[in-house]
Amino acid sequence: MEFYTLFCRGVYNSCFxxxxxxxxxxxxxxxxxxxxxxxxxxxxxxxPDLERKLRRMAINASIDVIRRRRxxxxxxxxxxxxxxxxxxxxEEADISVEQIQQAIAQxxxxxxxxxxxxxxxxxxxxxxxxxxxxxxxxARSQFVxxxxxxxxxxxxxxx
Numbered sequence: 001m002e003f004y005t006l007f008c009r010g011v012y013n014s015c016f017x018x019x020x021x022x023x024x025x026x027x028x029x030x031x032x033x034x035x036x037x038x039x040x041x042x043x044x045x046x047x048p049d050l051e052r053k054l055r056r057m058a059i060n061a062s063i064d065v066i067r068r069r070r071x072x073x074x075x076x077x078x079x080x081x082x083x084x085x086x087x088x089x090x091e092e093a094d095i096s097v098e099q100i101q102q103a104i105a106q107x108x109x110x111x112x113x114x115x116x117x118x119x120x121x122x123x124x125x126x127x128x129x130x131x132x133x134x135x136x137x138x139a140r141s142q143f144v145x146x147x148x149x150x151x152x153x154x155x156x157x158x159x
Contacts, residue, residue, distance in 0.1 A: 004033060007054050014055045017116040018062040020105050028065060032058040059121065063131060066109050095158055103153035111146035118143050 011032055015025035036054060043053075104115055117123045117131065125143070129136040 007051050008033075010051055011054050011058045014058045014116075014121070015062045017104070017120055018059060018113050019065060020109070020112060024065060025062075028058060028061045032061055035061075055121070059117070060131060063113060066113060069109070095154060099157045100154065103150055103157055106153050107146060107149060110142065111149055114139065114142045114146050115150060 008029065012025055012029045015028045015032075016022065019025050019028065032054060035057060043050075104112060107115060113132070114128065117128045118125070123131070125136045125139045128143075129139040132139065134142075
């Protein structure tokens, strides 16, 4: 039980940032721990980056949930009407972490996944591409689109 309480918060947060649903995040977190304990004999303990391994397992499981929903990525030819709406000049805005989290939560599943993997989990585009089963160039272009959409959402929150 001590093992669980030590890592559950980080694993849950990784799931929630991708799934944006507390019940789904809780379920994936539980599945992650069950999967880990089912294969604990495969790990040499103490495992040096155990929390990172658990979070990576949770991220992969969360992405699998989204894949099952079949709404992972927005097609590249999707028109977002965001090119004109993005900050034209450099502006500084007073924005809180909560507002940024709120804006990220409003992103479509695919965009939210890319943003979280890149900015929160700090994965490379190559690693993101491998996780999502897409080309690295697609991961980059999806991230650029997600960032533009996020800028629009943040701008609306600040105004």
